[in-house]
Amino acid sequence: MPGLDVFEAINTARALRRLRPDPVPEAMITQILDAAIHAPSAGNAQNWAFIVVRDPGQRRKLGDIYRRASEIASAVYRAVGCPPHLTEAQFEQMLTSGAWLWEHMGDAPVLLLPCQRDRPLPPPGALPDWLEARRDQEQAYRERGRGASIYPAVQNIILACRALGLGTLITTNHMRLEDEVKAVLDLPPDLQTCAMMPIGYPVGKFGPIRRRPVSEVAFADRWQSPWPATNQ
Amino acid sequence: MPGLDVFEAINTARALRRLRPDPVPEAMITQILDAAIHAPSAGNAQNWAFIVVRDPGQRRKLGDIYRRASEIASAVYRAVGCPPHLTEAQFEQMLTSGAWLWEHMGDAPVLLLPCQRDRPLPPPGALPDWLEARRDQEQAYRERGRGASIYPAVQNIILACRALGLGTLITTNHMRLEDEVKAVLDLPPDLQTCAMMPIGYPVGKFGPIRRRPVSEVAFADRWQSPWPATNQ
Numbered sequence: 001m002p003g004l005d006v007f008e009a010i011n012t013a014r015a016l017r018r019l020r021p022d023p024v025p026e027a028m029i030t031q032i033l034d035a036a037i038h039a040p041s042a043g044n045a046q047n048w049a050f051i052v053v054r055d056p057g058q059r060r061k062l063g064d065i066y067r068r069a070s071e072i073a074s075a076v077y078r079a080v081g082c083p084p085h086l087t088e089a090q091f092e093q094m095l096t097s098g099a100w101l102w103e104h105m106g107d108a109p110v111l112l113l114p115c116q117r118d119r120p121l122p123p124p125g126a127l128p129d130w131l132e133a134r135r136d137q138e139q140a141y142r143e144r145g146r147g148a149s150i151y152p153a154v155q156n157i158i159l160a161c162r163a164l165g166l167g168t169l170i171t172t173n174h175m176r177l178e179d180e181v182k183a184v185l186d187l188p189p190d191l192q193t194c195a196m197m198p199i200g201y202p203v204g205k206f207g208p209i210r211r212r213p214v215s216e217v218a219f220a221d222r223w224q225s226p227w228p229a230t231n232q
Numbered sequence: 233m234p235g236l237d238v239f240e241a242i243n244t245a246r247a248l249r250r251l252r253p254d255p256v257p258e259a260m261i262t263q264i265l266d267a268a269i270h271a272p273s274a275g276n277a278q279n280w281a282f283i284v285v286r287d288p289g290q291r292r293k294l295g296d297i298y299r300r301a302s303e304i305a306s307a308v309y310r311a312v313g314c315p316p317h318l319t320e321a322q323f324e325q326m327l328t329s330g331a332w333l334w335e336h337m338g339d340a341p342v343l344l345l346p347c348q349r350d351r352p353l354p355p356p357g358a359l360p361d362w363l364e365a366r367r368d369q370e371q372a373y374r375e376r377g378r379g380a381s382i383y384p385a386v387q388n389i390i391l392a393c394r395a396l397g398l399g400t401l402i403t404t405n406h407m408r409l410e411d412e413v414k415a416v417l418d419l420p421p422d423l424q425t426c427a428m429m430p431i432g433y434p435v436g437k438f439g440p441i442r443r444r445p446v447s448e449v450a451f452a453d454r455w456q457s458p459w460p461a462t463n464q
Binding site for chain 2 (some may be wrong): 042048121123127144164184185213217219
């Protein structure tokens with residue numbers, strides 16, 4: 001397998017939903033997992049686990065949960081409406097291509113579920129007084145920053161798949177029915193799933209990703225000051 | 233700049249805290265931002281913004297906030313204690329290398345702050361009845377999955393920096409004093425910072441990243457079933 005430039009991988013790792021049923025070599029999956037664990041995590045805590053589901057019965061159960069969770073997701077997307085930077089046609093296309101996956105998640109030869117374990121704060125009274133006084137803020141901070149310790153690993157998985165010629169994408173719809181997913185995977189109560197990633201050889205092709213340009217979303221030194229800052 | 237293999241980038245993108253004061257070419261920062269915006273986000277909503285801080289006064293203010301936020305972080309790390317997979321010596325080293333950054337964040341020639349805007353649910357009554365009935369669960373789902381739409385972009389930034397020979401890392405300590413950060417950056421109330429990333433030419437070298445091995449954190453088909461599953 002020849003190497004792939006990191007920018008090329010980043011720029012062409014399209015979300016590929018239609019996957020061939022052919023099995024993915026185990027060594028290749030291990031290489032993807034090895035990419036995942038090289039991601040950073042807060043305090044280098046690596047409080048993660050990765051469940052690789054290939055068993056057909058397990059995939060069928062997860063696929064069923066995903067379909068039902070996606071019906072909820074679809075209703076929410078329609079209720080919230082089209083994001084301002086998408087045309088109605090693009091919004092419909094996004095919902096339609098998503099819909100195909102709702103029915104076929106369980107058909108992917110591999111379902112990879114990155115999971116995360118939260119390390120709770122020590123019980124009340126165990127922190128120094130000044131920290132006890134801001135326990136609620138600390139808890140809110142931990143919840144808001146939680147994704148910083150698992151979604152970098154998810155992006156490494158996406159890029160590793162791209163480099164190996166495998167299609168994948170990140171979806172979190174199933175988390176709406178998290179308890180059912182945990183029951184299927186025998187997960188302990190303190191371990192949460194963070195994504196469901198179908199992996200396989202793609203039917204479609206990798207290719208350029210369209211996004212809002214940097215000039216619309218980047219700013220120099222403060223909000224609303226344009227980037228690039230041509231006067232510097 | 234010759235290309236860099238994506239696995240090489242993933243495997244050697246160490247957290248490099250000590251950075252030279254030399255400026256980073258603007259075109260290079262734009263290339264990093266372009267990598268960021270190619271990341272996925274839920275519903276392709278791209279509800280993100282990236283603030284590039286080079287102004288010395290702005291960096292000094294952010295550095296001061298970061299130092300005070302890190303004092304809180306340090307106390308919390310010590311109160312929670314050493315993660316099970318680190319030795320006490322490794323834990324001390326982690327805290328010590330972090331401590332250097334607390335004092336020097338503002339010295340980095342570039343501080344990049346990826347931000348995220350949440351699209352709130354429509355007001356009560358605007359959802360179909362069956363969705364109104366699960367509004368609280370939907371809100372909890374959105375909070376838990378929020379990081380899926382910004383931290384993949386953060387990992388792209390880390391890998392782009394690696395490919396360009398620039399040091400960086402992700403830290404979220406400053407979010408403990410989010411209101412102060414937002415005031416410095418003139419951020420609107422609905423835009424939240426998600427990371428503070430110092431970027432510059434590194435004093436140290438890129439190199440292998442040590443992590444818990446795949447065999448300790450990956451499972452086949454269900455929790456506690458070992459990976460690789462050599463019988464398949």
